[in-house]
Amino acid sequence: MAEPSNAGAPRGASISPVAWLVAALAWTCFIWGHSLVPGTQSSQESGAVYAVLQPLFSLLGIVDASLCTFLIRKAAHVSEYAVLGLLAALLGRSLAVGGGGGPRLRRRAPVLFALVPVVDEGIQLFVPGRTGQPRDVLIDLCGMLLGAGIATVVAKLRPKA
Numbered sequence: 001m002a003e004p005s006n007a008g009a010p011r012g013a014s015i016s017p018v019a020w021l022v023a024a025l026a027w028t029c030f031i032w033g034h035s036l037v038p039g040t041q042s043s044q045e046s047g048a049v050y051a052v053l054q055p056l057f058s059l060l061g062i063v064d065a066s067l068c069t070f071l072i073r074k075a076a077h078v079s080e081y082a083v084l085g086l087l088a089a090l091l092g093r094s095l096a097v098g099g100g101g102g103p104r105l106r107r108r109a110p111v112l113f114a115l116v117p118v119v120d121e122g123i124q125l126f127v128p129g130r131t132g133q134p135r136d137v138l139i140d141l142c143g144m145l146l147g148a149g150i151a152t153v154v155a156k157l158r159p160k161a
Contacts, residue, residue, distance in 0.1 A: 020091035027087055028116050031080050035120050039129015046072050077136055078143035081117065085147025088113040093155065117141060 037045070046069045050057075057068045092108065117140030121132035 015090075015094060017091060017094040020087060020094050024084065024087040024091055024113060027084050028113070031084065031116065031120055032123055034080070035123040035130070036127055037130075038127060042130065043069075046076075074136075074139055077139045078146065081140040081143030082147035082150070084113060084116060085144030085149075086151050087147075088144070089148040089151035093151070114141060114144060117144075 034042075049072050050065065050069050053072065054068070057063070062068055062071075095108075117137045120140065121134070121137050123132075124130040125132040
């Protein structure tokens with residue numbers, strides 16, 4: 001029986017770059033879709049999360065509701081973009097393994113997806129009750145780095161097939 005062409009490649013590398021691209025683009029649409037939510041509805045969503053987490057915040061000694069909702073909203077930024085960073089890193093890794101482009105190609109996918117938060121904040125400039133914030137672009141990029149870092153650490157820890 002012939003060995004697959006990606007023998008010796010890290011597990012998960014056999015997933016098609018197209019599949020990773022579709023997943024990353026779908027997640028980008030999810031993020032941008034949330035940016036189209038008007039400010040009042042977005043505040044209600046944050047308020048609902050605060051209502052659930054309020055006992056935890058109280059336990060931690062954080063009683064200022066506006067601070068709590070601020071933390072919730074920024075944690076949402078980090079988590080949304082951590083997923084995107086993970087997907088972009090996996091796309092880059094899949095391209096490098098399957099396409100033979102090496103480290104240069106592996107870095108391109110995350111860099112291209114780093115433009116997503118800029119567009120995201122731009123979208124919010126046109127949505128009632130929302131604002132685009134440069135600070136949020138930086139928070140989003142930190143989330144992407146976190147996701148890409150997780151992908152890198154997991155790839156290094158996984159045994160080679």
